[in-house]
Amino acid sequence: xxxxxxxxxxxxxxxxxxxxxxxxxxxxxxxxxxxxxxxxxxxxxxxxxxxxxxxxxxxxxxxxxxxxxxxxxxxxxxxxxxxxxxxxxxxxxxxxxxxxxxxxxxxxxxxxxxxxxxxxxxxxxxxxxxxxxxxxxxxxxxxxxxxxxxxxxxxxxxxxxxxxxxxxxxxxxxxxxxxxxxxxxxxxxxxxxxxxxxxxxxxxxxxxxxxxxxxxxxxxxxxxxxxxxxxxxxxxxxxxxxxxxxxxxxxxxxxxxxxxxxxxxxxxxxxxxxxxxxxxxxxxxxxxxxxxxxxxxxxxxxxxxxxxxxxxxxx
Numbered sequence: 001x002x003x004x005x006x007x008x009x010x011x012x013x014x015x016x017x018x019x020x021x022x023x024x025x026x027x028x029x030x031x032x033x034x035x036x037x038x039x040x041x042x043x044x045x046x047x048x049x050x051x052x053x054x055x056x057x058x059x060x061x062x063x064x065x066x067x068x069x070x071x072x073x074x075x076x077x078x079x080x081x082x083x084x085x086x087x088x089x090x091x092x093x094x095x096x097x098x099x100x101x102x103x104x105x106x107x108x109x110x111x112x113x114x115x116x117x118x119x120x121x122x123x124x125x126x127x128x129x130x131x132x133x134x135x136x137x138x139x140x141x142x143x144x145x146x147x148x149x150x151x152x153x154x155x156x157x158x159x160x161x162x163x164x165x166x167x168x169x170x171x172x173x174x175x176x177x178x179x180x181x182x183x184x185x186x187x188x189x190x191x192x193x194x195x196x197x198x199x200x201x202x203x204x205x206x207x208x209x210x211x212x213x214x215x216x217x218x219x220x221x222x223x224x225x226x227x228x229x230x231x232x233x234x235x236x237x238x239x240x241x242x243x244x245x246x247x248x249x250x251x252x253x254x255x256x257x258x259x260x261x262x263x264x265x266x267x268x269x270x271x272x273x274x275x276x277x278x279x280x281x282x283x284x285x286x287x288x289x290x291x292x293x294x295x296x297x298x299x300x301x302x303x304x305x306x307x308x309x310x311x312x313x314x315x
Contacts, residue, residue, distance in 0.1 A: 002172060005067035006039045008057060010048040016073035016103045019161035023169060028184055034173055038063060042086055061089040069099045072106030082109050100152045103161035107154045111135040120147050124157040143301050211249055222265050222285040228254045262286050263299050270308040277304055
């Protein structure tokens with residue numbers, strides 16, 4: 001039996017803990033039991049949760065010494081580092097061969113151990129930048145749903161924790177076993193693309209009076225073949241001055257901003273309409289279905305068809 005131990009701390013996210021518990025802890029009548037699942041905490045007893053209730057956790061950090069896999073199902077607040085006792089427990093478990101897995105903000109606790117130094121990792125798209133800033137030795141990939149190195153693994157947002165746990169079951173027990181677990185959960189065994197398709201489309205943070213009219217003019221003409229020169233001419237600026245203002249206010253070049261608006265427009269059309277891909281591409285200024293697919297794959301890590309299946313609003 002493969003022993004999975006979740007390390008929790010107050011205030012604990014119940015959903016992120018449930019991701020691991022559902023995959024590793026639930027007994028399914030049609031499948032032979034391959035995992036045992038338990039929970040531990042630094043100070044055994046009541047542990048506050050984000051759901052408004054306390055859960056009683058009787059096991060302390062000694063449980064880590066018996067684990068084959070340790071799961072860190074979130075770590076809040078992310079600014080608070082793990083105690084020396086927690087770090088020692090995680091490092092000792094890893095050194096004797098246990099796999100250490102983080103879900104969402106749990107990557108911050110895992111990064112404090114040093115086990116991610118020089119390696120790729122991920123976290124929720126809204127926290128990835130802070131993870132990279134606070135741990136420059138970690139190679140943060142904000143796009144993927146999870147990263148698995150065998151001995152350590154990290155997942156993106158809470159839902160991606162399920163993707164990672166199913167992936168680990170597939171690695172441990174084979175595709176057939178994992179597919180049965182996924183069907184029981186009414187989940188796909190593997191999701192297409194990365195997590196950037198689930199992030200909000202970019203919105204300007206600060207726009208002064210000189211750029212606002214230009215951006216409004218351009219967003220109303222995304223179906224036209226606008227160029228940087230067109231934007232500069234409409235604003236009455238040189239292309240160099242326009243590029244400097246875009247960099248100062250939006251952190252992107254005019255071309256990068258324009259492409260981001262076209263992709264955002266295409267996302268909205270895919271979510272809200274049944275238009276063919278060629279029509280979506282034309283209306284968003286991406287010219288063709290082929291170019292639309294290429295831009296989607298590069299920017300969001302998925303195809304327009306897969307994005308529409310995931311996000312199409314019901315009539």
